[in-house]
Amino acid sequence: MANHINFLLVVAAFGAYYYIQQSLQPTQKTVIVVGGGLAGASAAIEAHSEGSRVIILEKEKDLGGNSAKASSGINGVGSVAQKEKGVEDDVKKFVGDVVESGHGLADEQLVQILAEQSASAIQFLTSHGVNLDVLAQLGGHSSPRTHRPSPPKDKPPVNVGFAIMRALKEYIADLPEEEATVIKHAHVTQLLTDDKNGKKRVKGVVYKNQEGNDVEVKGDAVILTTGGYSFNTKMLEKFAPHVAHLSTTNGDFALGEGIDLAAPLSPSLRLMDQVQVHPTCFVDVNDLNSRRRFLAPEALRGSGGILLNHKGERFANELGLRDYVTKQIFQQQQEEEGPATAFLLLSEEAVEIFQRPNLKFYKFKKLVREFEGGVREFAEEFNLPVERVIESIVKYQKQKEEGQDEFGKKTFPASFNVDSPVHAMVITPCIHYTMGGLQISKNGEVLDSSLEPIKGLFAAGEVTGGVHGANRLAGNSLLECTVFGRLAGENASK
Numbered sequence: 001m002a003n004h005i006n007f008l009l010v011v012a013a014f015g016a017y018y019y020i021q022q023s024l025q026p027t028q029k030t031v032i033v034v035g036g037g038l039a040g041a042s043a044a045i046e047a048h049s050e051g052s053r054v055i056i057l058e059k060e061k062d063l064g065g066n067s068a069k070a071s072s073g074i075n076g077v078g079s080v081a082q083k084e085k086g087v088e089d090d091v092k093k094f095v096g097d098v099v100e101s102g103h104g105l106a107d108e109q110l111v112q113i114l115a116e117q118s119a120s121a122i123q124f125l126t127s128h129g130v131n132l133d134v135l136a137q138l139g140g141h142s143s144p145r146t147h148r149p150s151p152p153k154d155k156p157p158v159n160v161g162f163a164i165m166r167a168l169k170e171y172i173a174d175l176p177e178e179e180a181t182v183i184k185h186a187h188v189t190q191l192l193t194d195d196k197n198g199k200k201r202v203k204g205v206v207y208k209n210q211e212g213n214d215v216e217v218k219g220d221a222v223i224l225t226t227g228g229y230s231f232n233t234k235m236l237e238k239f240a241p242h243v244a245h246l247s248t249t250n251g252d253f254a255l256g257e258g259i260d261l262a263a264p265l266s267p268s269l270r271l272m273d274q275v276q277v278h279p280t281c282f283v284d285v286n287d288l289n290s291r292r293r294f295l296a297p298e299a300l301r302g303s304g305g306i307l308l309n310h311k312g313e314r315f316a317n318e319l320g321l322r323d324y325v326t327k328q329i330f331q332q333q334q335e336e337e338g339p340a341t342a343f344l345l346l347s348e349e350a351v352e353i354f355q356r357p358n359l360k361f362y363k364f365k366k367l368v369r370e371f372e373g374g375v376r377e378f379a380e381e382f383n384l385p386v387e388r389v390i391e392s393i394v395k396y397q398k399q400k401e402e403g404q405d406e407f408g409k410k411t412f413p414a415s416f417n418v419d420s421p422v423h424a425m426v427i428t429p430c431i432h433y434t435m436g437g438l439q440i441s442k443n444g445e446v447l448d449s450s451l452e453p454i455k456g457l458f459a460a461g462e463v464t465g466g467v468h469g470a471n472r473l474a475g476n477s478l479l480e481c482t483v484f485g486r487l488a489g490e491n492a493s494k
Contacts, residue, residue, distance in 0.1 A: 029221065030053045031055070031489065031492045032205055032217055032221070032222045033057070034188045035224065035258070035461075036057075036060070036182070036184075037481065038065075038482060039225035039463075040461075041056075042482050043485040043486065047490070053180075053181075054180045055217060056172070056182045056183065057186040058182065058185075059187040059188070063172075064165045066227055066250060068165040069162075069249070072299045073132075073299065074122065074146065074164075074479050074482070075118055076119055077091055077093075080123075081133055081135050081147055082135065082144070087144050095111050097141055101471050105271060107467060110466055114476070114483055120483075121483050125167070125482065128167045130149065132149060133149065136148070136299055136303065137319075138299065138475060139298060139301065139302070139321060139325065139473075147160075148160040157360070186207040187207055189261075191264070196455075202455065203219065203456060204222070222457055222492075224459040224460075225258070225463065225488075226258030227463060228254050228256060228462035230249075231253070236275065239436065240273050243277055248292060248293070249278065249432050256434070256463075259437060259463065265448060266448050267448055267449070268438070268447045269436065269438065269465065271436035271466060274471075276471060277429045278322060278430060278432035279326040279429050280298075280301065280429075281294065281427060282295070282425060283427060288339060293428070303351075303353035306396060307328075307329070307345075307427075308384075312384045313388065313392050314392055315407075316329075317407040317408050321473075322472070339428040339430075341427065343378075343382065343424055343425070345375070345422055346422065346424075347414050347416040347417065347422060348422075349414040350423075362425070368425045369424055374419045375389050376390065376418070378422055393416050400412035433472055434462060435472060439464070440460075440484070443487065444492070446458060458488040458491065459488065460484035462477070462481075468480075
């Protein structure tokens with residue numbers, strides 16, 4: 001009898017100990033990610049690694065967004081690729097480049113985080129199987145730090161954004177569904193909040209499913225990764241009317257909905273009037289006034305591409321900041337109606353640097369043409385003054401050998417020969433990226449109009465404002481999504 005009582009006492013004591021231990025353990029958090037581009041995928045993966053249950057709500061039929069279309073690369077300082085190629089670079093130089101590009105409007109605290117975490121971002125992506133072995137020095141950068149994959153030998157080439165999103169989507173898909181749930185065709189329409197001590201806290205969302213029904217999802221934190229507003233004409237006309245008439249590289253899903261979702265909570269908005277017009281977007285000569293255009297990647301100029309106007313003359317440092325090159329192209333406009341256009345030329349050496357397989361898609365779309373007869377054939381095709389074009393190419397080659405031109409260009413990636421084949425394309429500036437959006441803290445929290453964190457609400461990627469200032473450097477979009485997506489995922493899980 002005594003032994004039986006002792007046994008029951010031991011069982012009771014163990015049960016009490018187990019109950020106390022369990023009560024002391026933090027319960028698993030649920031983190032809701034609104035938007036399935038790179039910022040959203042990075043946030044979800046990081047939140048999951050911190051032990052949270054993750055729910056990704058994507059309004060489109062698949063994850064990816066504009067991230068999957070990114071083509072120039074992702075920046076990183078101190079990466080394996082830089083070390084292997086002997087590139088001298090550091091965080092201070094990178095921060096300086098970003099601040100200079102942003103014309104003094106960038107949030108330097110966020111810029112510091114962006115640069116310091118860039119090597120970790122590259123490592124994060126390569127750990128998921130993304131090859132980032134090619135380096136380029138793009139406009140506004142003081143060192144080669146923009147990474148992209150070399151074309152595979154046995155498969156068709158894909159752009160860097162597609163390669164990244166494919167890898168992260170596969171990783172998320174392999175996670176147990178009870179740990180990571182992806183809901184597509186889920187259009188989030190409202191943030192759910194409660195009121196504690198006079199302060200609103202975000203506790204979930206309402207989304208409209210494919211059948212048009214409203215569905216509530218409760219969680220401990222919400223991360224907005226909904227992208228920018230480059231396709232939202234009304235928002236552009238309100239905040240940036242000077243560019244609202246231009247075409248865009250963005251899909252029709254880029255509507256700035258994260259900003260609208262947060263609006264009832266009186267968030268602080270930053271730099272909403274700062275919209276990046278990319279200098280080189282492809283012009284389909286059969287559809288001059290198209291609303292949407294394919295981006296002519298910065299890497300084309302980073303590989304040695306040069307710009308000519310309709311007089312057959314160079315007019316800019318092709319590796320200058322995006323806003324500078326854009327301004328120079330607009331100044332070349334001759335016609336009062338239609339887009340301002342110029343020509344972008346690649347020599348054979350530039351094609352090899354860009355990597356020939358990467359041109360196949362654009363040639364298939366008839367956006368890039370090859371002229372085996374060289375610049376003379378190109379000039380005749382576009383009714384340009386042949387001798388002036390030849391003179392411009394000869395002058396460029398001489399300046400390359402001297403190491404500087406009249407536009408301040410000091411980096412000349414590729415040589416030109418007037419008799420060698422040349423690839424040519426017609427380009428025009430168009431809306432590419434919105435630098436403005438929700439103001440965030442160093443922890444990724446959305447700030448209210450008093451610059452206090454809105455409890456339970458985080459944001460990352462193009463929906464935020466402040467990282468890039470007035471002008472974004474090529475390669476910083478994918479980097480921002482990765483760095484601040486992971487940061488938001490980590491802090492939302494605390």
